[in-house]
Amino acid sequence: MDKFKTYVDANRDRFIAELQDFCRQPSVAAQNIGIREMAQKVLARLQQLGANARLIELPGGALVVYGEIGSGKRTLMIYDHYDVQPPEPLELWETGPWDAAIRDGKLFARGVADNKGNLVCRIQAIEAYLAAVGALPVKIKFVVEGEEEIGSVHLPQFAKENRALLESADGCLWESGSKDINERPILGCGLKGIVYVELHAQGAIRDLHSSLAAIVPDPAWRLTWALSTLKYAHDHILIDDFMSHVRAPTPAEMDALKAIPYDEEKVKADYGIAAFICNLTGVELLKKYLYEPTCTICGLYSGYIGEGSKTVLPNHAFAKIDFRLVPNLTPDLVVDLLKKHLARRGFSDIEVKLTETGEEVARSPLDSPIVRAAIDAANAVYANAPIIYPTAAGSGPMYPLCQALGIPAVNAGCGWYDSRAHAPNENVRIEDYFEGMFFVRALIDRFAAM
């Protein structure tokens, strides 16, 4: 009998109770709720594990929990975040977002998939390793931040100021990760960049009776017209010079796509859509998904949006737009192109507001030791072979924390296809959670042996 398994089995109830305890502490960065309390909890847990851990306070009160444990030829960075998305809309949760209720073999809580489940799973796996296997064969450096869900505002500065501490890492196990719709574990080797802007259009100084719209400008129309110049049918981004910065995928990158089994029919059925954008399928679909930038209206508002009719001429309209970036687009470049594009078309009255600083694209070589170790570990632990995504479609601070310091990173985690990160009824399946511990143990061993 494997001692690691024996230990995990024996501590199963305590491990789940601890995960529930972490999930019951709200820690919403966007609303500045419970952040310091949560950071203290993470710090105490790492110290209890035996790590040399401390809180590193950044400007604005941002708190990074940093901890080191173990020793070995290789150094593994583990990146996680203890902050979570806002729980709203509350009415769509079957049990409260902070209840951490268990039903049907799943634990439901805001942040359990993104990313407290992975954080606690990794800590508990190391506890089990130390108790049941022995000394760690690698040096582990924990970086656990509390601003990931608001764009990791201060993490680039943290990485810069603590370069000496971090750059010795040989690889990074990145936060998040899940199984796909056919139960195959996904390993991600990169992230898209992101920049999030608001476009604001202003009309009269107050709302007016809509009969005046014959002669007084309607900001909702101004916004609509400005937006329609940014992207149009066939999903083409029309911002001047935008697409010309996007480099074509290399043959190796295209080969990586061909190796991804993507169950289009199941995914479409799950999302309730008749077709993907432009009826794309196969490699072309995956190419757009992973290697092309996006320009998404995440929010749109003007005037009266309640029941029934109100004949009002609004005096303000805005859109929230999220750009996901691929090489060689950067947040600064996109904002600059966007402003110039609007100005060139007479939309200088549309104000472009940057809500966050944005994040850059990151990609890790598929043949780096951390990626190879993750593939080996996944093959050893999971029933299905892993799928390697050369990049995820999402974003995060991988560039400043890893790529800028020359550290390859891979993301793998205990979520599943229907974990509903950022959405009501976020959940992790209990069996995936425990399987994740075996993956962490296997990754440590294989990474040490590379």
Next chain:
Amino acid sequence: MDKFKTYVDANRDRFIAELQDFCRQPSVAAQNIGIREMAQKVLARLQQLGANARLIELPGGALVVYGEIGSGKRTLMIYDHYDVQPPEPLELWETGPWDAAIRDGKLFARGVADNKGNLVCRIQAIEAYLAAVGALPVKIKFVVEGEEEIGSVHLPQFAKENRALLESADGCLWESGSKDINERPILGCGLKGIVYVELHAQGAIRDLHSSLAAIVPDPAWRLTWALSTLKYAHDHILIDDFMSHVRAPTPAEMDALKAIPYDEEKVKADYGIAAFICNLTGVELLKKYLYEPTCTICGLYSGYIGEGSKTVLPNHAFAKIDFRLVPNLTPDLVVDLLKKHLARRGFSDIEVKLTETGEEVARSPLDSPIVRAAIDAANAVYANAPIIYPTAAGSGPMYPLCQALGIPAVNAGCGWYDSRAHAPNENVRIEDYFEGMFFVRALIDRFAAM
């Protein structure tokens, strides 16, 4: 000393207290609040005045107060409504919308300008006429409805079913009316039509993480693209065949515009705008204001509209659109053209929802007795000569209640430029209110003598 004036002066406090009492009874049709209570109050007041009055109940519980008083060669219809707009947003009111507080010579209340002030002013003027002048020289027919602010849903049916009761009227004093920005009383001889629709775009069956927007359709973009085909720069309505139905103004109609003194600079300053649409001025501005249709985005919604950023791919987007109609556009025609236009451009997925049945255009001949009587009365009562608007820019059930029965109508009332109908801090100036009684008295006398 004029006996009418003596009576009004002597009853000043009671009249204001009564107006406050009417304003303190909420009667919001859209929210179905206080409608029956308010109808009973109006009925009781008309009976107290000596009118032969009754409640006429329509399907859906709609209540029209109908009353007759006086006799004479001519019959004057008085149309008012006792329902009011919703009071929201409450936080922008300086005193509560149902407080009917008086300050700076104004009475502030939801509905005092639109339209309880005119309703009570007219009743009190008739009371004063009867008490101080003598028997009424005309027959008066009151039609006071409770659904005006939700599109007078059942009034066309009322007018149809009670045609025999109504069609003997020779003219109608229409609800509402105000002084312009330079204190000149406005007389309106028509209304634009209106149709109010919602456009809905649907995406996946639930909100998704915005990284999926690379391959899953975004309904906010679909809506934006559909909208941008309806109207574009220079405010041109581009719906197929829409503008070809709009007949050009006649020379007489253009002459009527030339007689309107419109203080563009004062109005722009008040609205806080640098220019009117397309930099229009003069007769061209008034032509667009009064003789051209509108297509206005009154409301726009999709996804996340709170503070900061949420990287969500919305699954639903909608716009609320108000069309103001001129001859020869009708509500049915506009909805039909809109649907065909969208379908022709591949936007059959955009659902067009009709929230109300719409209202048709109405215009009264400028030389009809009721209009001439109103002009004479205004010249006699007000310090400044009246301005004749061949049509107002707003809408109402004037077509089914008056034009369809061959009854010319004119609107004139006790509001002023800054009465803020439909907006917070709606108000009527006390002196305008009393001046309005003298106008009603003069109108009755002149209309009887025509």
